[in-house]
Amino acid sequence: MKLDTKDFEARMKKSIEAYKNELDTVRAGRANPNILSRVTVDYYGSPTPINQIGSVSIPDARTIVIQPWDATTLKGIEKAILASDIGITPANDGKVIRLVFPQLTEERRKELKKQVSKLGEDAKVAVRNIRRDAMDKSKDMKKNSEMTEDEQKISDKNVQDLTDKYIKEIDVITAAKEKEIMEI
Numbered sequence: 001m002k003l004d005t006k007d008f009e010a011r012m013k014k015s016i017e018a019y020k021n022e023l024d025t026v027r028a029g030r031a032n033p034n035i036l037s038r039v040t041v042d043y044y045g046s047p048t049p050i051n052q053i054g055s056v057s058i059p060d061a062r063t064i065v066i067q068p069w070d071a072t073t074l075k076g077i078e079k080a081i082l083a084s085d086i087g088i089t090p091a092n093d094g095k096v097i098r099l100v101f102p103q104l105t106e107e108r109r110k111e112l113k114k115q116v117s118k119l120g121e122d123a124k125v126a127v128r129n130i131r132r133d134a135m136d137k138s139k140d141m142k143k144n145s146e147m148t149e150d151e152q153k154i155s156d157k158n159v160q161d162l163t164d165k166y167i168k169e170i171d172v173i174t175a176a177k178e179k180e181i182m183e184i
Contacts, residue, residue: 003141003155005162008134012127012166019123019170023177026116031058031101036066041080043073050077064099071095104181112181120174124167131163 024034033056040047050056054068054077068074077097081090091098104112135156142152 002147002151003134003138003159005134005155005158008130008159009162011130012162015123015126015130016166016169016173018126019119020173022119022123023116023173026112026119026177026181031060031062031064031099033058033064035086036064036081039080039084039086041073041076043076050080053077062101062103064101066090066097066099067095068097109181113178116174116177116181120170123170127163127166127170131159134159 021034021037024032025038026035033051036050036056039050041050041053042048043053050066053070053073054066057065057067059065066077068077071094074092074094074097078090078092081088081097081099086099088099088101091100138147138152138155138159141147141155142149147155
C-alpha cells in the first residue's frame with residue numbers, strides 16, 4: 001500500500017494560496033485594495049474590515065478612495081490606517097479618505113524585492129515541512145509493515161516530485177512579483 005499523497009498535496013496548495021495572499025499585501029507602488037485586507041476598524045466595539053464599512057475604489061493607478069457608508073467612521077478608518085503597517089498617510093476630506101501611493105524609489109524597490117524573496121523562502125519552508133511530514137508518515141508505515149520497502153521508495157519519490165512541483169511554482173510566483181516591483 002503506497003502513501004496517499006492527496007492530503008499532503010492539498011496542504012501544499014494551501015501554502016501556495018497563503019503565499020499569494022501574503023504577496024497581495026506587499027505594497028508595490030500601484031494602488032491595490034488588498035493592502036487594506038488586514039486593516040480593521042473599531043466599529044461599535046468590534047474590529048471590522050474596511051471593505052465592510054464602506055466602499056473601496058481605485059480611481060487611478062496610484063490612488064485608493066475609501067467612502068464609508070457611515071460618515072462617523074471616517075476618524076476610526078483614518079486611525080486604523082495610520083496604526084497599520086502599510087506606510088501611507090491617509091488624506092481625510094470629511095467625506096472620503098484618499099490613499100495616494102508615492103512613486104517607488106530604487107531603494108524601496110530593493111527592500112520590497114528582499115521582502116518578497118523572504119516570503120518566498122518562508123513558503124518553500126512550509127512546503128518542505130509538509131514533505132517532511134509525508135516522509136515521516138511513509139517511514140512509520142514501513143516500520144509498521146503497512147508497506148514494503150519498494151512501496152516506501154515509490155511513495156517518497158512521489159512526495160519529492162510534488163515538493164519539487166510546488167517549490168518551482170513558488171519560484172515562478174516570486175519572480176513575477178519581483179519583476180512587477182522592479183518595473184513600476
